Amino acid sequence: MKKIVLTGGGTAGHVTPNIALLPELKKSGYDIHYIGSYDGIERKLIEEFDIPYYGISSGKLRRYFDPKNFSDPFKVIKGFREASSLLKKLNPDIIFSKGGFVTVPVVLAAKRRGIPYIIHESDITPGLANKIGIPFASRICANFPETLNNLPANKAVLTGSPIRKELFSGNKIRGLEFCGFTANKPVILVIGGSLGSVFVNDSIRGILPTLLENFQVIHLCGKDKLDENLQKTPGYVQFEYIKKELSDLLDCADLVISRAGANAICEILALRKPNILIPLSAGSSRGDQILNAESFQRQGFSYVLHEENLTNITLLEAINTVYKEKETYINTMNHSKLLNSIDTIVDLINEVIEESKTKI
Numbered sequence: 001m002k003k004i005v006l007t008g009g010g011t012a013g014h015v016t017p018n019i020a021l022l023p024e025l026k027k028s029g030y031d032i033h034y035i036g037s038y039d040g041i042e043r044k045l046i047e048e049f050d051i052p053y054y055g056i057s058s059g060k061l062r063r064y065f066d067p068k069n070f071s072d073p074f075k076v077i078k079g080f081r082e083a084s085s086l087l088k089k090l091n092p093d094i095i096f097s098k099g100g101f102v103t104v105p106v107v108l109a110a111k112r113r114g115i116p117y118i119i120h121e122s123d124i125t126p127g128l129a130n131k132i133g134i135p136f137a138s139r140i141c142a143n144f145p146e147t148l149n150n151l152p153a154n155k156a157v158l159t160g161s162p163i164r165k166e167l168f169s170g171n172k173i174r175g176l177e178f179c180g181f182t183a184n185k186p187v188i189l190v191i192g193g194s195l196g197s198v199f200v201n202d203s204i205r206g207i208l209p210t211l212l213e214n215f216q217v218i219h220l221c222g223k224d225k226l227d228e229n230l231q232k233t234p235g236y237v238q239f240e241y242i243k244k245e246l247s248d249l250l251d252c253a254d255l256v257i258s259r260a261g262a263n264a265i266c267e268i269l270a271l272r273k274p275n276i277l278i279p280l281s282a283g284s285s286r287g288d289q290i291l292n293a294e295s296f297q298r299q300g301f302s303y304v305l306h307e308e309n310l311t312n313i314t315l316l317e318a319i320n321t322v323y324k325e326k327e328t329y330i331n332t333m334n335h336s337k338l339l340n341s342i343d344t345i346v347d348l349i350n351e352v353i354e355e356s357k358t359k360i
Protein backbone atom coordinates (compact mmCIF):
# COMPACT_ATOMS: atom_id res chain seq x y z
CA MET A 1 0.00 0.00 0.00
CA LYS A 2 1.34 3.45 -0.91
CA LYS A 3 1.73 5.83 2.00
CA ILE A 4 1.26 9.61 1.82
CA VAL A 5 1.74 12.34 4.41
CA LEU A 6 -0.36 15.47 3.92
CA THR A 7 0.72 18.66 5.63
CA GLY A 8 -0.56 22.24 5.78
CA GLY A 9 -2.05 24.54 8.36
CA GLY A 10 -2.25 27.82 10.18
CA THR A 11 -5.43 28.90 8.39
CA ALA A 12 -8.17 26.78 6.78
CA GLY A 13 -6.99 27.80 3.32
CA HIS A 14 -3.94 25.61 3.93
CA VAL A 15 -6.12 22.65 4.96
CA THR A 16 -9.34 22.51 2.90
CA PRO A 17 -7.49 21.64 -0.36
CA ASN A 18 -5.93 18.67 1.48
CA ILE A 19 -9.39 17.67 2.68
CA ALA A 20 -10.62 17.87 -0.93
CA LEU A 21 -8.00 15.28 -1.93
CA LEU A 22 -8.92 12.74 0.77
CA PRO A 23 -11.73 10.81 -1.00
CA GLU A 24 -9.71 10.35 -4.22
CA LEU A 25 -6.56 9.36 -2.33
CA LYS A 26 -8.56 6.84 -0.31
CA LYS A 27 -10.12 5.48 -3.51
CA SER A 28 -6.63 5.12 -4.99
CA GLY A 29 -5.66 2.98 -1.99
CA TYR A 30 -3.39 5.39 -0.14
CA ASP A 31 -2.58 5.01 3.54
CA ILE A 32 -3.00 8.68 4.54
CA HIS A 33 -1.34 10.47 7.48
CA TYR A 34 -1.42 14.18 8.42
CA ILE A 35 1.24 16.35 10.03
CA GLY A 36 0.10 19.71 11.40
CA SER A 37 0.76 21.84 14.44
CA TYR A 38 -0.24 20.84 17.96
CA ASP A 39 -3.04 23.34 18.25
CA GLY A 40 -3.69 24.94 14.83
CA ILE A 41 -7.03 25.01 13.01
CA GLU A 42 -5.81 22.00 10.97
CA ARG A 43 -6.06 19.74 14.01
CA LYS A 44 -9.80 20.47 14.46
CA LEU A 45 -10.53 20.23 10.74
CA ILE A 46 -8.66 16.96 10.19
CA GLU A 47 -9.79 15.25 13.37
CA GLU A 48 -13.23 14.61 11.77
CA PHE A 49 -11.68 12.36 9.17
CA ASP A 50 -10.51 8.91 9.95
CA ILE A 51 -6.78 9.51 9.42
CA PRO A 52 -3.90 9.63 11.93
CA TYR A 53 -2.89 13.18 12.89
CA TYR A 54 0.54 14.07 14.30
CA GLY A 55 1.25 17.44 15.92
CA ILE A 56 4.67 19.11 15.72
CA SER A 57 6.05 22.43 16.99
CA SER A 58 5.48 25.26 14.58
CA GLY A 59 7.11 28.69 14.51
CA LYS A 60 6.16 31.57 12.28
CA LEU A 61 8.75 33.14 9.99
CA ARG A 62 8.11 36.86 9.66
CA ARG A 63 9.45 39.59 7.41
CA TYR A 64 8.76 42.22 10.11
CA PHE A 65 9.89 42.84 13.70
CA ASP A 66 8.06 40.91 16.42
CA PRO A 67 9.43 39.82 19.83
CA LYS A 68 8.48 36.24 18.87
CA ASN A 69 11.16 36.40 16.15
CA PHE A 70 13.61 35.43 18.92
CA SER A 71 11.73 32.30 20.01
CA ASP A 72 10.07 31.10 16.81
CA PRO A 73 13.27 29.90 15.05
CA PHE A 74 13.80 27.51 17.98
CA LYS A 75 10.28 26.18 17.47
CA VAL A 76 11.09 25.56 13.80
CA ILE A 77 14.23 23.64 14.81
CA LYS A 78 12.21 21.61 17.34
CA GLY A 79 9.54 21.02 14.67
CA PHE A 80 12.26 19.84 12.29
CA ARG A 81 13.49 17.24 14.81
CA GLU A 82 9.93 16.08 15.49
CA ALA A 83 9.07 15.91 11.77
CA SER A 84 12.29 14.08 11.05
CA SER A 85 11.64 11.35 13.60
CA LEU A 86 7.99 11.07 12.50
CA LEU A 87 9.04 10.65 8.87
CA LYS A 88 11.61 8.03 9.91
CA LYS A 89 8.86 6.11 11.70
CA LEU A 90 6.18 6.54 9.00
CA ASN A 91 8.51 6.17 6.03
CA PRO A 92 5.97 7.57 3.50
CA ASP A 93 6.36 7.27 -0.27
CA ILE A 94 5.54 10.95 -0.71
CA ILE A 95 4.54 14.17 1.04
CA PHE A 96 1.95 16.65 -0.23
CA SER A 97 2.47 20.07 1.28
CA LYS A 98 -0.24 22.72 1.08
CA GLY A 99 1.78 25.50 2.72
CA GLY A 100 1.64 27.42 5.98
CA PHE A 101 4.52 27.65 8.45
CA VAL A 102 4.02 24.19 9.93
CA THR A 103 5.07 22.70 6.58
CA VAL A 104 8.59 24.19 6.69
CA PRO A 105 10.05 21.62 9.14
CA VAL A 106 8.16 18.84 7.34
CA VAL A 107 9.55 19.53 3.86
CA LEU A 108 13.06 20.19 5.21
CA ALA A 109 12.94 16.88 7.07
CA ALA A 110 11.65 15.19 3.90
CA LYS A 111 14.58 16.61 1.95
CA ARG A 112 17.00 15.33 4.57
CA ARG A 113 15.46 11.86 4.48
CA GLY A 114 15.26 11.73 0.67
CA ILE A 115 11.45 11.57 0.63
CA PRO A 116 9.95 13.28 -2.44
CA TYR A 117 7.43 16.03 -1.88
CA ILE A 118 4.96 18.10 -3.89
CA ILE A 119 4.06 21.66 -2.98
CA HIS A 120 0.76 23.36 -3.78
CA GLU A 121 0.61 27.15 -4.03
CA SER A 122 -2.89 28.69 -3.98
CA ASP A 123 -1.90 32.33 -4.34
CA ILE A 124 -0.45 34.20 -7.31
CA THR A 125 2.88 34.78 -5.57
CA PRO A 126 4.31 31.96 -3.43
CA GLY A 127 4.14 32.40 0.35
CA LEU A 128 7.30 32.34 2.45
CA ALA A 129 6.83 28.76 3.70
CA ASN A 130 6.41 27.44 0.17
CA LYS A 131 9.35 29.53 -1.09
CA ILE A 132 11.60 27.67 1.36
CA GLY A 133 10.42 24.28 0.10
CA ILE A 134 10.27 25.03 -3.62
CA PRO A 135 13.98 24.46 -4.51
CA PHE A 136 13.87 20.80 -3.43
CA ALA A 137 10.28 19.95 -4.40
CA SER A 138 9.60 17.31 -7.04
CA ARG A 139 6.64 19.28 -8.42
CA ILE A 140 4.95 22.57 -7.61
CA CYS A 141 1.22 22.86 -8.27
CA ALA A 142 -0.07 26.32 -9.11
CA ASN A 143 -3.60 27.60 -8.79
CA PHE A 144 -3.23 30.69 -11.02
CA PRO A 145 -1.61 30.68 -14.50
CA GLU A 146 0.21 33.92 -13.48
CA THR A 147 2.12 31.96 -10.79
CA LEU A 148 3.94 29.83 -13.34
CA ASN A 149 6.21 32.82 -14.11
CA ASN A 150 7.49 32.70 -10.51
CA LEU A 151 8.23 28.96 -10.48
CA PRO A 152 10.92 26.69 -11.99
CA ALA A 153 9.50 25.73 -15.41
CA ASN A 154 10.61 22.08 -15.20
CA LYS A 155 8.65 21.46 -12.01
CA ALA A 156 5.63 23.75 -12.17
CA VAL A 157 2.21 22.39 -13.13
CA LEU A 158 -1.03 24.38 -13.42
CA THR A 159 -3.52 22.30 -11.45
CA GLY A 160 -5.92 24.84 -9.96
CA SER A 161 -7.06 24.38 -6.40
CA PRO A 162 -8.76 21.19 -5.18
CA ILE A 163 -12.32 22.04 -4.12
CA ARG A 164 -14.23 19.78 -1.73
CA LYS A 165 -16.77 17.87 -3.85
CA GLU A 166 -19.52 18.28 -1.28
CA LEU A 167 -19.56 22.05 -1.90
CA PHE A 168 -21.28 21.29 -5.22
CA SER A 169 -24.22 19.51 -3.62
CA GLY A 170 -25.66 22.30 -1.49
CA ASN A 171 -29.38 22.72 -1.04
CA LYS A 172 -30.98 26.16 -0.96
CA ILE A 173 -34.03 25.14 1.09
CA ARG A 174 -31.82 23.45 3.69
CA GLY A 175 -29.62 26.57 3.80
CA LEU A 176 -32.60 28.89 4.35
CA GLU A 177 -34.01 26.60 7.05
CA PHE A 178 -30.63 26.37 8.80
CA CYS A 179 -30.58 30.18 9.03
CA GLY A 180 -34.27 30.54 9.89
CA PHE A 181 -34.74 32.62 6.71
CA THR A 182 -37.64 32.84 4.25
CA ALA A 183 -37.44 32.68 0.45
CA ASN A 184 -38.91 36.21 0.19
CA LYS A 185 -35.70 38.22 0.24
CA PRO A 186 -32.37 37.58 -1.49
CA VAL A 187 -29.49 36.33 0.65
CA ILE A 188 -26.00 37.79 1.04
CA LEU A 189 -23.30 35.47 2.40
CA VAL A 190 -20.36 37.28 4.02
CA ILE A 191 -17.08 35.33 4.43
CA GLY A 192 -14.28 37.15 6.21
CA GLY A 193 -11.68 34.43 5.43
CA SER A 194 -11.30 31.31 7.54
CA LEU A 195 -10.20 33.24 10.62
CA GLY A 196 -12.72 36.02 10.11
CA SER A 197 -11.87 39.66 9.54
CA VAL A 198 -12.56 42.51 11.94
CA PHE A 199 -12.47 44.94 9.01
CA VAL A 200 -15.06 43.02 6.98
CA ASN A 201 -17.19 42.38 10.08
CA ASP A 202 -17.27 46.07 11.05
CA SER A 203 -17.98 47.11 7.45
CA ILE A 204 -21.00 44.78 7.17
CA ARG A 205 -22.34 45.53 10.62
CA GLY A 206 -22.00 49.24 9.86
CA ILE A 207 -24.57 49.03 7.05
CA LEU A 208 -26.72 46.25 8.49
CA PRO A 209 -29.97 48.20 9.10
CA THR A 210 -29.98 49.48 5.48
CA LEU A 211 -28.94 46.09 4.11
CA LEU A 212 -31.70 44.25 5.94
CA GLU A 213 -34.36 46.37 4.23
CA ASN A 214 -33.77 44.40 1.02
CA PHE A 215 -31.60 41.40 1.91
CA GLN A 216 -31.10 38.65 4.48
CA VAL A 217 -27.50 38.29 5.65
CA ILE A 218 -25.48 35.21 6.65
CA HIS A 219 -22.24 36.31 8.28
CA LEU A 220 -19.27 33.93 8.76
CA CYS A 221 -17.39 36.20 11.13
CA GLY A 222 -14.55 34.08 12.59
CA LYS A 223 -13.63 32.64 15.97
CA ASP A 224 -14.47 34.91 18.94
CA LYS A 225 -15.94 37.55 16.61
CA LEU A 226 -19.69 37.10 17.17
CA ASP A 227 -21.53 40.29 18.12
CA GLU A 228 -23.83 39.34 21.00
CA ASN A 229 -25.92 42.51 20.51
CA LEU A 230 -26.93 41.32 17.03
CA GLN A 231 -27.84 37.75 17.99
CA LYS A 232 -31.60 38.22 17.67
CA THR A 233 -31.65 40.56 14.65
CA PRO A 234 -34.33 39.32 12.20
CA GLY A 235 -32.83 38.47 8.79
CA TYR A 236 -29.26 38.34 10.14
CA VAL A 237 -27.38 35.26 11.37
CA GLN A 238 -23.73 35.00 12.36
CA PHE A 239 -21.50 31.95 12.75
CA GLU A 240 -17.86 31.73 13.78
CA TYR A 241 -17.00 28.99 11.27
CA ILE A 242 -19.22 26.62 9.32
CA LYS A 243 -18.21 23.10 8.29
CA LYS A 244 -20.70 20.76 6.66
CA GLU A 245 -23.51 23.28 6.15
CA LEU A 246 -21.28 25.57 4.02
CA SER A 247 -22.54 24.00 0.77
CA ASP A 248 -26.17 24.81 1.72
CA LEU A 249 -25.30 28.37 2.74
CA LEU A 250 -23.46 28.91 -0.55
CA ASP A 251 -26.40 27.46 -2.45
CA CYS A 252 -28.88 29.86 -0.91
CA ALA A 253 -26.61 32.90 -1.40
CA ASP A 254 -27.56 35.28 -4.22
CA LEU A 255 -24.44 37.36 -3.58
CA VAL A 256 -21.20 36.66 -1.71
CA ILE A 257 -19.01 39.28 -0.05
CA SER A 258 -15.62 37.81 0.77
CA ARG A 259 -11.98 38.37 1.58
CA ALA A 260 -9.86 37.32 -1.42
CA GLY A 261 -8.24 34.19 0.02
CA ALA A 262 -7.35 31.99 -2.95
CA ASN A 263 -9.49 29.01 -2.01
CA ALA A 264 -12.59 30.94 -1.05
CA ILE A 265 -12.59 32.85 -4.35
CA CYS A 266 -12.03 29.69 -6.42
CA GLU A 267 -14.98 28.07 -4.66
CA ILE A 268 -17.14 31.15 -5.26
CA LEU A 269 -16.15 31.08 -8.95
CA ALA A 270 -16.76 27.35 -9.29
CA LEU A 271 -20.25 27.82 -7.83
CA ARG A 272 -20.86 30.85 -10.09
CA LYS A 273 -21.77 33.21 -7.25
CA PRO A 274 -21.87 36.95 -8.04
CA ASN A 275 -19.35 38.40 -5.61
CA ILE A 276 -17.65 41.42 -4.11
CA LEU A 277 -14.07 40.85 -2.93
CA ILE A 278 -12.47 42.92 -0.16
CA PRO A 279 -8.79 41.87 -0.26
CA LEU A 280 -6.63 42.02 2.86
CA SER A 281 -4.50 45.16 2.53
CA ALA A 282 -0.80 45.03 1.66
CA GLY A 283 0.02 46.62 5.04
CA SER A 284 -1.25 43.52 6.88
CA SER A 285 0.08 40.89 4.45
CA ARG A 286 2.39 40.38 1.49
CA GLY A 287 -0.43 41.63 -0.75
CA ASP A 288 -1.37 38.18 -2.09
CA GLN A 289 -5.11 38.80 -1.76
CA ILE A 290 -4.85 42.03 -3.75
CA LEU A 291 -3.25 40.15 -6.63
CA ASN A 292 -5.82 37.33 -6.36
CA ALA A 293 -8.69 39.83 -6.37
CA GLU A 294 -7.28 41.90 -9.25
CA SER A 295 -6.87 38.79 -11.36
CA PHE A 296 -10.54 37.92 -10.78
CA GLN A 297 -11.58 41.51 -11.50
CA ARG A 298 -9.62 41.54 -14.80
CA GLN A 299 -11.40 38.37 -15.86
CA GLY A 300 -14.80 39.87 -15.02
CA PHE A 301 -15.59 37.37 -12.23
CA SER A 302 -15.62 39.83 -9.32
CA TYR A 303 -16.23 43.38 -8.19
CA VAL A 304 -13.26 44.45 -6.05
CA LEU A 305 -13.48 46.96 -3.23
CA HIS A 306 -10.11 47.81 -1.71
CA GLU A 307 -10.03 48.56 2.02
CA GLU A 308 -8.90 52.15 1.48
CA ASN A 309 -11.92 52.83 -0.75
CA LEU A 310 -14.48 51.13 1.44
CA THR A 311 -17.09 53.32 3.12
CA ASN A 312 -20.74 52.63 3.96
CA ILE A 313 -21.66 54.35 0.70
CA THR A 314 -19.21 52.51 -1.59
CA LEU A 315 -20.09 49.17 -0.02
CA LEU A 316 -23.84 49.70 -0.47
CA GLU A 317 -23.23 50.90 -4.04
CA ALA A 318 -21.14 47.81 -4.78
CA ILE A 319 -23.84 45.52 -3.40
CA ASN A 320 -26.60 47.19 -5.42
CA THR A 321 -24.48 47.21 -8.61
CA VAL A 322 -23.42 43.56 -8.41
CA TYR A 323 -26.91 42.41 -7.45
CA LYS A 324 -28.41 44.33 -10.39
CA GLU A 325 -25.76 42.96 -12.78
CA LYS A 326 -25.70 39.45 -11.34
CA GLU A 327 -26.65 37.74 -14.62
CA THR A 328 -23.70 39.39 -16.41
CA TYR A 329 -21.31 38.17 -13.71
CA ILE A 330 -22.78 34.65 -13.84
CA ASN A 331 -22.46 34.60 -17.65
CA THR A 332 -18.79 35.58 -17.48
CA MET A 333 -18.10 33.00 -14.78
CA ASN A 334 -19.85 30.36 -16.90
CA HIS A 335 -17.12 30.86 -19.50
CA SER A 336 -14.31 30.12 -17.05
CA LYS A 337 -12.87 26.63 -17.23
CA LEU A 338 -12.90 24.65 -14.00
CA LEU A 339 -9.68 22.61 -13.84
CA ASN A 340 -9.95 19.01 -12.71
CA SER A 341 -7.52 19.68 -9.87
CA ILE A 342 -8.16 16.62 -7.73
CA ASP A 343 -7.50 14.07 -10.49
CA THR A 344 -4.51 16.03 -11.84
CA ILE A 345 -2.90 16.23 -8.41
CA VAL A 346 -3.49 12.55 -7.60
CA ASP A 347 -1.95 11.67 -11.01
CA LEU A 348 1.07 13.85 -10.17
CA ILE A 349 1.44 12.15 -6.79
CA ASN A 350 1.45 8.72 -8.50
CA GLU A 351 3.90 9.97 -11.13
CA VAL A 352 6.38 11.30 -8.55
CA ILE A 353 6.27 8.02 -6.58
CA GLU A 354 7.02 6.08 -9.79
CA GLU A 355 9.90 8.45 -10.61
CA SER A 356 11.36 8.09 -7.14
CA LYS A 357 11.33 4.29 -7.49
CA THR A 358 13.34 4.45 -10.71
CA LYS A 359 15.91 6.69 -9.00
CA ILE A 360 16.69 4.11 -6.30
Ligand SMILES: CC(=O)N[C@H]1[C@@H](OP(=O)(O)OP(=O)(O)OC[C@H]2O[C@@H](n3ccc(=O)[nH]c3=O)[C@H](O)[C@@H]2O)O[C@H](CO)[C@@H](O)[C@@H]1O
Pocket residue numbers: 011012013014016017122123191192193194195220240241242243246260261262263264265267280285288289292
Ligand atom coordinates in the same frame (compact mmCIF):
# COMPACT_ATOMS: atom_id res chain seq x y z
C1 LIG B 1 -5.04 36.08 6.56
C2 LIG B 1 -4.38 35.10 5.66
O1 LIG B 1 -3.23 34.72 5.84
N1 LIG B 1 -5.10 34.69 4.61
C3 LIG B 1 -4.57 33.74 3.65
C4 LIG B 1 -5.20 32.39 3.91
O2 LIG B 1 -6.60 32.66 3.92
P1 LIG B 1 -7.75 31.70 4.38
O3 LIG B 1 -7.32 30.61 5.26
O4 LIG B 1 -8.86 32.56 4.82
O5 LIG B 1 -7.96 30.98 3.02
P2 LIG B 1 -8.96 30.85 1.85
O6 LIG B 1 -9.93 31.94 1.74
O7 LIG B 1 -8.09 30.55 0.69
O8 LIG B 1 -9.71 29.51 2.27
C5 LIG B 1 -10.58 29.44 3.33
C6 LIG B 1 -11.19 28.07 3.33
O9 LIG B 1 -11.98 27.93 4.50
C7 LIG B 1 -13.29 27.55 4.14
N2 LIG B 1 -14.24 28.07 5.14
C8 LIG B 1 -14.22 29.39 5.50
C9 LIG B 1 -15.10 29.86 6.45
C10 LIG B 1 -16.03 28.94 7.01
O10 LIG B 1 -16.84 29.28 7.88
N3 LIG B 1 -16.00 27.65 6.61
C11 LIG B 1 -15.14 27.18 5.68
O11 LIG B 1 -15.14 25.98 5.35
C12 LIG B 1 -13.51 28.11 2.75
O12 LIG B 1 -14.55 27.40 2.12
C13 LIG B 1 -12.12 27.89 2.13
O13 LIG B 1 -11.99 26.57 1.64
O14 LIG B 1 -4.80 31.45 2.92
C14 LIG B 1 -5.10 31.82 1.56
C15 LIG B 1 -4.59 30.70 0.65
O15 LIG B 1 -3.21 30.56 0.74
C16 LIG B 1 -4.50 33.17 1.21
O16 LIG B 1 -4.95 33.55 -0.07
C17 LIG B 1 -4.94 34.20 2.23
O17 LIG B 1 -4.32 35.44 1.97
